[in-house]
Amino acid sequence: MCALVGNLHRYQELMPLIKNRPLATLPFDGKYRLIDFNLSNIANANIKSLFMVFNEGETQSVFDHVGGGKEWNLAGIQNRFFIHTYQNFVRQGDNNSSYYDVVIDYLRKSKSEYAVYMGSKILCNIDLKTLLHIHQARDCDMTVVYKKIDLEKTNSDDILLTLDDEHTIREKTFAKDATTQSEVNLCADIFIIKTELLIDFLQQKQAEGTLGTVESFLRERISASTNAYEYTGYLNNIFDILSYYRANMDMLNTQKFNSLLYSSQKVYTKMKNEVPTYYSETSIVNNSQFATGCMIRGRVERSLLGRGTNIDEGAEVFDSLIFPSNVIKPSATVRCAILDKNVVVDEGVRIEGTPEKPLVVEKGTHVTEDIIGG
Numbered sequence: 133m134c135a136l137v138g139n140l141h142r143y144q145e146l147m148p149l150i151k152n153r154p155l156a157t158l159p160f161d162g163k164y165r166l167i168d169f170n171l172s173n174i175a176n177a178n179i180k181s182l183f184m185v186f187n188e189g190e191t192q193s194v195f196d197h198v199g200g201g202k203e204w205n206l207a208g209i210q211n212r213f214f215i216h217t218y219q220n221f222v223r224q225g226d227n228n229s230s231y232y233d234v235v236i237d238y239l240r241k242s243k244s245e246y247a248v249y250m251g252s253k254i255l256c257n258i259d260l261k262t263l264l265h266i267h268q269a270r271d272c273d274m275t276v277v278y279k280k281i282d283l284e285k286t287n288s289d290d291i292l293l294t295l296d297d298e299h300t301i302r303e304k305t306f307a308k309d310a311t312t313q314s315e316v317n318l319c320a321d322i323f324i325i326k327t328e329l330l331i332d333f334l335q336q337k338q339a340e341g342t343l344g345t346v347e348s349f350l351r352e353r354i355s356a357s358t359n360a361y362e363y364t365g366y367l368n369n370i371f372d373i374l375s376y377y378r379a380n381m382d383m384l385n386t387q388k389f390n391s392l393l394y395s396s397q398k399v400y401t402k403m404k405n406e407v408p409t410y411y412s413e414t415s416i417v418n419n420s421q422f423a424t425g426c427m428i429r430g431r432v433e434r435s436l437l438g439r440g441t442n443i444d445e446g447a448e449v450f451d452s453l454i455f456p457s458n459v460i461k462p463s464a465t466v467r468c469a470i471l472d473k474n475v476v477v478d479e480g481v482r483i484e485g486t487p488e489k490p491l492v493v494e495k496g497t498h499v500t501e502d503i504i505g506g
Contacts, residue, residue, distance in 0.1 A: 145372030
């Protein structure tokens with residue numbers, strides 16, 4: 133197999149967290165990034181060839197995190213990966229150039245019989261080798277992964293699938309057009325298809341002058357002949373602040389934490405050689421997770437903290453996500469909030485949201501006054 137990973141989703145409901153980064157590099161569970169799960173799925177399947185697409189202006193955080201790809205076995209002699217920006221395709225299309233040539237060239241040079249595509253907003257730990265075996269056994273044109281979830285956990289442009297008893301798709305609809313049923317089959321935007329078939333499809337779209345993304349074309353190809361594979365592990369659909377907040381808070385649930393991070397599939401992330409987190413005698417910690425390099429002198433409950441964060445004596449953090457390199461000074465209170473990187477909260481300041489509407493503090497903010505919301 134070769135792999136393609138799309139990272140073009142721009143959900144305004146995730147602002148300001150994705151103001152200068154793609155959804156794929158949002159921090160998760162303290163030390164991870166969302167892209168780690170796609171990259172780990174690829175590494176665990178021993179896929180050696182990877183093609184990633186991002187929006188223009190979003191690649192700095194990608195290169196900072198991925199680097200040479202060593203952690204995901206992408207830096208070997210036989211391995212190769214490519215990062216491209218979608219806007220380059222658009223400009224080539226405007227100039228009547230062959231804007232899919234770069235993707236087609238990648239697919240041909242991969243010399244892979246099958247191609248797997250994954251989007252960026254679905255968080256899961258999937259065994260792509262098992263997916264390939266099932267796709268081969270059912271001998272179909274394309275296999276799409278789905279997951280049974282509650283309708284309220286879908287976004288309006290998500291695709292929902294109606295299936296028969298043979299796991300074959302009978303119908304597809306958008307979530308915005310769904311009826312009132314509570315449980316639906318969410319298309320996880322993970323597809324496996326024969327490489328030659330994907331090349332033919334892209335060439336056809338190019339001949340028609342149709343500008344789009346690989347994901348949109350694969351979604352378009354979902355039909356009655358498409359096979360469906362049910363993923364039964366932990367999965368979360370991230371498209372707004374609340375879904376992102378809840379996905380992180382799920383990691384404080386032991387069963388969900390183990391299902392995602394300690395299944396038979398390992399999850400890899402960028403290595404950082406740092407000292408462990410320090411807990412002073414004045415610290416009070418309950419049901420929380422900490423990345424390395426933190427200094428905890430205050431109270432932290434039901435929260436997840438990124439690397440190098442300081443919680444001073446007398447400060448309190450409840451039900452919150454704290455990104456790396458933050459400072460929360462004495463007697464400050466943070467409740468039901470998401471603090472982006474390099475935030476400083478002054479002494480005695482209160483930042484309070486609610487579980488249904490967590491407050492977001494933008495990257496690099498110096499908070500000198502109370503922020504009460506929700």
